[in-house]
Structure formats: C-alpha cells, structure tokens
Amino acid sequence: MSFLDYAPAPESTSILNLKNTYGLFIGGEFVDGGGHSFATVSPSTEEVITTVAEANAADVDRAVHAARKAYDTVWSKMSGAERGKYLFRIARIVQERARELAVAESLDNGKPIRETRDVDIPLVAAWFFYYAGWADKLEYAGRGPNPRALGVAAQVIPWNFPLLMLAWKIAPALAAGNTVVLKPAETTPLTALLFAEICQQAELPPGVVNIVTGAGATGEALVSHPRINKVAFTGSTAVGRKIAQILAGSPTKLTLELGGKGANIIFDDAAIDQAIEGVVNGIFFNQGHVCCAGSRLLVQENIHDDVVARLQKRLSTLRLGDPLDKNTDIGAVNSRAQLERITEIVNSGDEEGATRWSPECEIPAKGFWFPPTVFTDVQTSHRVARDEIFGPVLSVLTFRTPDEAVAKANNTPYGLSAGIWTEKASRMLAIADKLRAGVIWANTFNKFDPASPFGGYKESGYGREGGRHGLFPYLESADWMKGGR
Numbered sequence: 001m002s003f004l005d006y007a008p009a010p011e012s013t014s015i016l017n018l019k020n021t022y023g024l025f026i027g028g029e030f031v032d033g034g035g036h037s038f039a040t041v042s043p044s045t046e047e048v049i050t051t052v053a054e055a056n057a058a059d060v061d062r063a064v065h066a067a068r069k070a071y072d073t074v075w076s077k078m079s080g081a082e083r084g085k086y087l088f089r090i091a092r093i094v095q096e097r098a099r100e101l102a103v104a105e106s107l108d109n110g111k112p113i114r115e116t117r118d119v120d121i122p123l124v125a126a127w128f129f130y131y132a133g134w135a136d137k138l139e140y141a142g143r144g145p146n147p148r149a150l151g152v153a154a155q156v157i158p159w160n161f162p163l164l165m166l167a168w169k170i171a172p173a174l175a176a177g178n179t180v181v182l183k184p185a186e187t188t189p190l191t192a193l194l195f196a197e198i199c200q201q202a203e204l205p206p207g208v209v210n211i212v213t214g215a216g217a218t219g220e221a222l223v224s225h226p227r228i229n230k231v232a233f234t235g236s237t238a239v240g241r242k243i244a245q246i247l248a249g250s251p252t253k254l255t256l257e258l259g260g261k262g263a264n265i266i267f268d269d270a271a272i273d274q275a276i277e278g279v280v281n282g283i284f285f286n287q288g289h290v291c292c293a294g295s296r297l298l299v300q301e302n303i304h305d306d307v308v309a310r311l312q313k314r315l316s317t318l319r320l321g322d323p324l325d326k327n328t329d330i331g332a333v334n335s336r337a338q339l340e341r342i343t344e345i346v347n348s349g350d351e352e353g354a355t356r357w358s359p360e361c362e363i364p365a366k367g368f369w370f371p372p373t374v375f376t377d378v379q380t381s382h383r384v385a386r387d388e389i390f391g392p393v394l395s396v397l398t399f400r401t402p403d404e405a406v407a408k409a410n411n412t413p414y415g416l417s418a419g420i421w422t423e424k425a426s427r428m429l430a431i432a433d434k435l436r437a438g439v440i441w442a443n444t445f446n447k448f449d450p451a452s453p454f455g456g457y458k459e460s461g462y463g464r465e466g467g468r469h470g471l472f473p474y475l476e477s478a479d480w481m482k483g484g485r
Contacts, residue, residue, distance in 0.1 A: 131471075262292050
C-alpha cells in the first residue's frame, strides 16, 4: 500500500431529508409549477436525486407580483436594522444546517465534499453575516445620503457554485431593501430549494425571496418581465450578451459576471512550491468549474521545465472519485453536456500540436469524469489557450520579460482574474497595474472574502459583487441628488 492509498471515507447522506418532488417557492410557500417537471441528477452516479417543477411565464409572473407586493407592503417599509436581523438569522441557520447543505451541494453538483464543507458553505454564511451588518449603514454605500432600493431584482445564477452564487446575489439585494426572484441553474436547483426552506425557518416575510426553477425559457421570461427593476446574471458570455440585448433601451439596471480565461503568472524569483499549490488550487478547484480559474499558466522561460516537473509530480497525488468521499480532490463534471464540451476543446489541443499530459487515475464506470490535464507547447492561437474550457484543463505558456507576460496575459477577450507570483512587491504592483483583469491575486489564487469586490472587464461583464461595491447596483440616489424626477 502506498501513501496515496486511503480507505474510503464517504460522508453519509442520511442527514438529508429530501422530498420526492419540489415545487416553486413563491410568496413564502412551495407551489406547483405550470410547466413539466424535470429531474435533477447526481453527476457522479447519473442517478435521479429528486424531481423539480419547471416554471413557465405565468409562474414567473406570479413570482414577480409576489416580490412586488412584499416590497411595497413590508420590505421597503422595514428599517435597515430589522432587515439586518433577518439576514443574521439566515446566516445562523445556514451554519446550523451546514453539513446538510454541504452534502446536498456535493450530491447535486459533483464537487468534493471537502470543498463544499470547508469553503462554499462557510462563505455562504459569511456573505449573509457581512451584508446583515450593512443593512442599517446604506448611506455609506456610495449612493449618497438616504439611498433607496430599486424594487424587485431578478437574479439568475450558474451551476458551478449554486449556493454561494445565491448568497452573492440575495444577501446584498435584501440588505439594500430589494425583494428577489431567483432562478438557479436547471442542473443544480437542490440547494436553492433548501434555501427556500431556510427562508421559511427564518420567518422571512412572504414574497421577499422567491425561487423559480427551470431552464433557459424560464430565465428569459424572468429577465424580460416588465415589472423587474434590476437584473443580475452570472453565467456564460453568450447568454449575458443576449440578456444585455433584451434589456437594451429599458430602464432596468443590469450587472453581468461572465466568462474568464485567467492568467497565472510565475516569475523566476517566486517561491515555486507555494506557486505550484496556487496553480493547482487555481485551476483544479471545483474541477475547473470556476469563471475566474487560472486556466492559463504563464511561466518565465528559465524555470519552465522545473515548474512543469513539479506540477506533474503534484498532480500525481490528486485523487479523483466519489465527491462525497472526504479524500477526494477532483469530483465529477457537472453534466454530460459540459463533459462533451471539455472533451471537444481538449481534442482540439491535440490536433493543433500541443502536448497533453494527465496523471494516471481510474475513471469510474458511471458518471461524468475528466482527469486533471496539462497542456505544454501551447501557442496563444490554440483553442486551449483562447476558449473558456470550464474544466480541469491547464495550458502552460512561457515568457521572457515582464512586458511579454503582460502582453500574453491581456491577449484574451476576457478580463476577470489574474495571479502574480513573485517575491518583489514592486514588480507585483507594476504588473498588476498593467493587467486588464477585475480581480488580481498576489502569491495566492481563488481566495474570496465578502468584503472584497469581484467582477470583470471586457467580455467578462460589468458591475461588481461583494464588499461595499456589491450594494451599489441595488441602490439609487435620493431624488434631490438626481435633481428630482
């Protein structure tokens, strides 16, 4: 037995008390949907977890009207301190149900339980705690004295961080005094529906949070609804562009957090072993299903061979398998469609002349799996260096000078994230100033805090989430600041 051989340590699913079917959450109650029901499937086993209602246009209209009623009659009239109490209560319940939520997230999404237990769910609670503190301090959010909520917010979230993206959206919206209609991704609705139960448990006023499940048609009906005041979307650049077209010329406010092709830059003076850990966390965390993943590794030419050798050695220690096993590092790809996309782009890397390497690992017979993969001999024109793969695939490129590193890092239509690894603070600041990325990490990667703003440039979207900046899109200035209406 080698040191990498571990006895299975699966997290029990007995803590989950799931219903056989889930309806829509509208007006504080679960109700039937007007569309066809659909199954949510575990990507690691391809087994059905539960059945979920699909919302049609009439259901979306009901949800928006419930949110509008709650805004007009209760939530907008409530003091910030009182709204903050509800957010605090939600945060505490999330902590109390943390194990249950972590298991549900790993089961529905495919990500390792270590990540949901130690990263995702604690951050969800932290987000609600943070914005609970902001609820009675909105005059300091940057909209002038006595800012006002916008009204009803439509929020559409992706499948890579289902509950965390929900917290990113809902917490600042509620703190600012808005009500919400949220649509989770059709492949990962489970934790959003459990969050609906948390809203009931926290005795949140009916209609303040509404959750409608479904696919693209549901999302389109929601973002195009005439009584929506604000749309917040996280997802693909293609869908974000379509939403922007739908809302063009309307008074509806919009923030978009879209795709990315982040560059992780390692200079020859960096602490190499520390940098390797950052690279692994940057691209293989959550199977690479991270919009800000460091999917392009830019290595200074004179240390390229050493970095690649150490990276390959480190990847050989990663364990791929059951997401509910506490020893697992790489879980399952979220869906068959995503697996097919990853496979197609990776195959293009072979065809274009890049060199593919993956560690030896056993692929389970059922489920959607892709091994951690590294491409070397990559050119900037290769698809693996240009397209957002959204999977555990790393492209390694080289540079000689800092200017070349900046040029290659910025050579992308995206502008969401970047990482810099160097011992020289002056170099770090100089490079960061030239990078066209909304989030730049120094000697670390993929670290998040509710007090820190997050967002991108170029085709990575516009607007910011997190921190004081995350309140700004959900507020408007008082009339006297705008010269009246």
